[in-house]
Amino acid sequence: MTSDQQMHDQQSIEAQRSASSEAIFMANHHAHEADYIVKRWKAIAERLNATWTTLVPATLDAPEIGVFSLKGNPSRPSIYFSAGVHGDEPAGVLGLLDWADSQLNSWTLGDVVIFPLLNPWGLKNNRRVDEQGQDLNRMFDSTMHPLITAWKKFLDKRQFAVSVCLHEDYDARGCYCYEIYRSGKARFGRDGLDAACDVIPVEDSKEIEGREANRGLMDIDELPDLDEPGAPEAFPLYVNHAEVSLTFETPSEYSLYSRVRAHEKFLCHVVARLRGR
Ligand SMILES: [Zn+2]
Numbered sequence: 639m640t641s642d643q644q645m646h647d648q649q650s651i652e653a654q655r656s657a658s659s660e661a662i663f664m665a666n667h668h669a670h671e672a673d674y675i676v677k678r679w680k681a682i683a684e685r686l687n688a689t690w691t692t693l694v695p696a697t698l699d700a701p702e703i704g705v706f707s708l709k710g711n712p713s714r715p716s717i718y719f720s721a722g723v724h725g726d727e728p729a730g731v732l733g734l735l736d737w738a739d740s741q742l743n744s745w746t747l748g749d750v751v752i753f754p755l756l757n758p759w760g761l762k763n764n765r766r767v768d769e770q771g772q773d774l775n776r777m778f779d780s781t782m783h784p785l786i787t788a789w790k791k792f793l794d795k796r797q798f799a800v801s802v803c804l805h806e807d808y809d810a811r812g813c814y815c816y817e818i819y820r821s822g823k824a825r826f827g828r829d830g831l832d833a834a835c836d837v838i839p840v841e842d843s844k845e846i847e848g849r850e851a852n853r854g855l856m857d858i859d860e861l862p863d864l865d866e867p868g869a870p871e872a873f874p875l876y877v878n879h880a881e882v883s884l885t886f887e888t889p890s891e892y893s894l895y896s897r898v899r900a901h902e903k904f905l906c907h908v909v910a911r912l913r914g915r
Pocket residue numbers: 724727805806
């Protein structure tokens with residue numbers, strides 16, 4: 639057998655393995671099972687001796703909204719991750735769950751704060767908005783909304799080396815990332831996109847959501863202007879809590895399996911960079 643033939647056979651074995659992993663995943667996924675997802679997070683918290691704090695109690699139609707927090711080494715960088723603020727964007731929710739389930743054992747970095755499912759009603763009903771029909775990701779300047787008030791209270795005085803909010807976009811054709819950074823501080827967007835594009839290519843449009851993009855990255859060292867009222871989660875994170883505020887997006891028309899893997903890869907990259915600090 640020639641070495642070309644061996645390589646070809648190896649590639650086709652890899653392709654078959656990956657196809658069967660995808661088939662198993664797609665036959666068993668829990669993309670819109672909000673109760674199952676919250677239960678999994680509580681089990682992870684218990685297993686790791688971490689804390690689960692309820693921010694908004696369960697309703698008849700949706701489970702509670704909670705935050706997972708793990709105490710880390712105070713002299714190492716701390717992280718903030720979140721997902722599921724838009725309920726019709728499940729890949730970030732599943733990617734974050736898989737990441738935590740496999741990566742938080744023997745944790746050596748700083749504190750971990752994770753809001754794993756900010757809009758459980760939306761996830762359950764496959765809706766962008768919450769139960770009141772509001773886009774939560776334009777409510778982070780609210781002083782009245784019970785979830786946002788609890789979110790602010792929980793985060794009071796907490797500082798993170800990085801925050802990552804996970805999203806999806808139905809009309810994107812590749813992954814992309816908003817990065818609100820501070821000059822002289824670590825950056826993650828470009829290399830994070832390179833890591834995710836192992837699974838899904840980066841969006842190559844020169845303009846994304848009305849903003850100039852460079853191979854999927856939209857980076858700026860101050861709060862960008864928004865065309866509509868309200869503040870997304872990434873804004874108060876940048877102003878009050880994080881050295882750099884990232885929003886990572888996958889294209890919703892790709893396979894759910896690939897989208898989940900892309901979110902997981904992006905998070906793995908961010909943490910690998912922090913480990914090297
Ligand atoms: Zn979104």
